Amino acid sequence: MFSKxxxxxxxxLLSFGALAQEKPTLNIYTxxxxxxxxxxxxxxxxxFEQNCNCTINLIAASNSISSxxxxxxxxxxxxxxxxxxIDTSIAAQALETGLFIKHEIDVSDINIxxxxxxxxxxxxxxxxxxxxxxxxxxxxxxxxxxxxxxxxIKIIVQDPRSSTPGLGLVLWIKSIYKEQAKQVWSELKPxxxxxTKGWSESYNLFLKGEADMVLSYTTSPAYHKIVEDDDRxxxxxxxxGHYLQIEVGVIVKSSKNQKLAKQFLVWLISKEAQEIIxxxxxxxxxxxxxxxxGFMEQEKPKVALLIDExxxxxxxxxxxxxxxDAFK
Amino acid sequence: xxxxxxxxxxANSKRKIFGIIIAxxxxxxxxxxxxxxxxVANIIPLSAKSTSPDIIHLVIMSTIQALLSTLLSLMVGxxxxxxxxRLEFFGxxxxxxxxxxxxxxxxxxxxxxxxxxxxxxxIISDFLQIFGIDWDFSIFGLFGILFAHTxxxxxxxxxxxxxxxxxxxxxxxxIAQSLALSPLKRFLLLxxxxxxxxxPALGAIxxxxxxxxxxxxxxxxxxxxxxxxEVAIYSAVRLSFDLKLAVQLSVVQLILCLLIIMxxxxxNQDHIRAGISSNxxxxxxxxxxxxxITILIVGIFVFMLPIISILLNLFSMEFFTLVLRPSFWxxxxxSLTLGASSAILTLFIAIxxxxxxxxxxxxxxxxxxALPLYVYLIIPALVLSLGFYILARQLQISNSIIAPFVLxxxxxxxxxxxxxxxxxxxxxxxxxxxxxxxxxxxxxSLSRWRFVEWPxxxxxxxxxxxxxxxxxxxxxxxxxxxxxxxxxxLPWAMFQASGAYRNNDAGIIGAIxxxxxxAVFLALPVIFRKFSNVRS
Numbered sequence: 001m002f003s004k005x006x007x008x009x010x011x012x013l014l015s016f017g018a019l020a021q022e023k024p025t026l027n028i029y030t031x032x033x034x035x036x037x038x039x040x041x042x043x044x045x046x047x048f049e050q051n052c053n054c055t056i057n058l059i060a061a062s063n064s065i066s067s068x069x070x071x072x073x074x075x076x077x078x079x080x081x082x083x084x085x086i087d088t089s090i091a092a093q094a095l096e097t098g099l100f101i102k103h104e105i106d107v108s109d110i111n112i113x114x115x116x117x118x119x120x121x122x123x124x125x126x127x128x129x130x131x132x133x134x135x136x137x138x139x140x141x142x143x144x145x146x147x148x149x150x151x152x153i154k155i156i157v158q159d160p161r162s163s164t165p166g167l168g169l170v171l172w173i174k175s176i177y178k179e180q181a182k183q184v185w186s187e188l189k190p191x192x193x194x195x196t197k198g199w200s201e202s203y204n205l206f207l208k209g210e211a212d213m214v215l216s217y218t219t220s221p222a223y224h225k226i227v228e229d230d231d232r233x234x235x236x237x238x239x240x241g242h243y244l245q246i247e248v249g250v251i252v253k254s255s256k257n258q259k260l261a262k263q264f265l266v267w268l269i270s271k272e273a274q275e276i277i278x279x280x281x282x283x284x285x286x287x288x289x290x291x292x293x294g295f296m297e298q299e300k301p302k303v304a305l306l307i308d309e310x311x312x313x314x315x316x317x318x319x320x321x322x323x324x325d326a327f328k
Numbered sequence: 329x330x331x332x333x334x335x336x337x338x339a340n341s342k343r344k345i346f347g348i349i350i351a352x353x354x355x356x357x358x359x360x361x362x363x364x365x366x367x368v369a370n371i372i373p374l375s376a377k378s379t380s381p382d383i384i385h386l387v388i389m390s391t392i393q394a395l396l397s398t399l400l401s402l403m404v405g406x407x408x409x410x411x412x413x414r415l416e417f418f419g420x421x422x423x424x425x426x427x428x429x430x431x432x433x434x435x436x437x438x439x440x441x442x443x444x445x446x447x448x449x450x451i452i453s454d455f456l457q458i459f460g461i462d463w464d465f466s467i468f469g470l471f472g473i474l475f476a477h478t479x480x481x482x483x484x485x486x487x488x489x490x491x492x493x494x495x496x497x498x499x500x501x502x503i504a505q506s507l508a509l510s511p512l513k514r515f516l517l518l519x520x521x522x523x524x525x526x527x528p529a530l531g532a533i534x535x536x537x538x539x540x541x542x543x544x545x546x547x548x549x550x551x552x553x554x555x556x557x558e559v560a561i562y563s564a565v566r567l568s569f570d571l572k573l574a575v576q577l578s579v580v581q582l583i584l585c586l587l588i589i590m591x592x593x594x595x596n597q598d599h600i601r602a603g604i605s606s607n608x609x610x611x612x613x614x615x616x617x618x619x620x621i622t623i624l625i626v627g628i629f630v631f632m633l634p635i636i637s638i639l640l641n642l643f644s645m646e647f648f649t650l651v652l653r654p655s656f657w658x659x660x661x662x663s664l665t666l667g668a669s670s671a672i673l674t675l676f677i678a679i680x681x682x683x684x685x686x687x688x689x690x691x692x693x694x695x696x697x698a699l700p701l702y703v704y705l706i707i708p709a710l711v712l713s714l715g716f717y718i719l720a721r722q723l724q725i726s727n728s729i730i731a732p733f734v735l736x737x738x739x740x741x742x743x744x745x746x747x748x749x750x751x752x753x754x755x756x757x758x759x760x761x762x763x764x765x766x767x768x769x770x771x772x773s774l775s776r777w778r779f780v781e782w783p784x785x786x787x788x789x790x791x792x793x794x795x796x797x798x799x800x801x802x803x804x805x806x807x808x809x810x811x812x813x814x815x816x817x818l819p820w821a822m823f824q825a826s827g828a829y830r831n832n833d834a835g836i837i838g839a840i841x842x843x844x845x846x847a848v849f850l851a852l853p854v855i856f857r858k859f860s861n862v863r864s
Contacts, residue, residue, distance in 0.1 A: 209449030
């Protein structure tokens, strides 16, 4: 049984090798839910392969930061051609490694709040961090952090050291409150039921009714509407704005398929590819396409907050410590 | 006679040598993993400014939490084992199998089951609502962590201790019964000596599990004031990619944990006179019977409710959609193959280590040979995964080829301390009991195993296989860097689903995992007991 399994594994690997000689393979390092059956990966792969005379190979790690770490460990020998799915809070770290090259793609048309100008990173979707609630249970959702602190509301958030939205919340509060951030954290403390390792535990606890609101995305309610036909969920619109998460792709310096990699990224921001994103990755598209109905029921946040990636790079550890300090 | 003695000494020294070689290679591998990481750490420039975390605070918090978890788990374990040993009832075997499986069930699955029961909108709250009572209870905080750890580890401790109680020789029980020992005296004179030997190693394992527990502590901890050193290590790898700091913190955790558990491992009473499972049951009456029934009912209630709520996920509408997906079957087959392979490997290593441990004299050397077993429980899975990944690269082996081997080996090493905790006491009991017989027989090490030990150890071997098998089904950590789409396991599929709003799918997979684990725990000990007896 076991040796059979291995034999077939080796045969599969060999057949990959044989294919590779006929047409080029584009290796894309990405995160797990991007490459999952129901994620955007398989659909994007199928569409792109129709015209490129190439094979797309999606290699997933448990999250996008792990994919970056893999490329760092593999250095020049990495087989990755593209790193897809890291966000702006980690982008400056990726740049610092010197393992990536400029994209030379025209990104001026890209539809992202506050615009886009990076020479290295090509954004392919974005979202805002937000607190999601059940409107049947919470009648007066807060409209700001100050309002949240005043109300008798319980929230669930994620640990910034192990979770992307968790770090997003640290940056969100910092971008609004600057020097008062620590003060805000200590006032938020009694509202926080718990701080989980990842987003999935938080969201699960929220759905089980353990808190009034959960730190998630403005696009979460759309999932419930479109997939589950459940319109109880909304996000709390904060007047002072929501922090942006922009997911980007970047070409690896050592790649031998840089032309093909660029071709893929250009296609990724085209309307054809962007049509796939909203209902598979549950984020907003960067091309001007019509959004599915479930995304339109609540207005997008009016103010988009984003701290410059270099400043994030220099300070995020200190800001996390500041937050932890407030909990002592 | 002299010749026979020589033969026996030879057999024993063979066992010692094999055991020492295996223990040394396990120890050497951990050093190789650390060195591989440090080697790379020197090449890769620091990605971000890492500020060293408040280690002392984290260490104190973790130690307090882990000590309390251990104490509570052992207390609950002893009480449950006591009740189960005395009572005879329909479904006893099923209850024992359920308890045994607790420790290998993915912690997050159990924790979410606990929320279903004790949460703000849980079963108990719903029930009290009928009578207009508001459920004002929060499971979050130190209490929640201890609660979850006690349920996971206490039930496991109960099954291990029960095996020792059930093994008290029938003649002994009959004598005690004829002397009409009071329940308290019976516990002190018969039970306590039987389990005394098992408690230190068991306590050490539970301590390590609680000390390094990470997702449960964060999920139920209620905020950063209740945390473990693991989160700092995780952050060093994830956020700042400070591999040196990650190794340093891991070494701190390693030394600290070893220092704490070392006395427990060295302290080993060498007076087991217990035999192997006897079928004589001596029930008690009156107050102690009442207590036993109460303990058992509370134990089953507290433990079974979350399990039932997890299993209810199976009746979801999405069940058939999920089960009809080919990717689900790929993941299932991969998981079962990996589980079976690492179970066999674990058993093999556990037998060698246990035999050597018994052949060795002196508490220190017995403890030293057991030490490498605990190391893998202490090092965070992320660091192990990183080490294996870098090592594989340095040996220039492709990821997709090495991934299954790393998973099998990694999971086997994780299951090893549990396996030895199950196997060693029974093996020792057999060797003590048949000491004179074994000395007079002309048996090599292999035939001693074949004709004496194996026929008597069927049940324990079944438990070891079930433990190791389930461990590899439930583990996520080690594969985290290797995961590719062609290589998915059931826990991975569960993680994938819950990371993409698909909580129903994740719930169903969690329930299926539980069912597989129960089935294995129920079947394997019985099968192997029969199987080994037939051959004897």
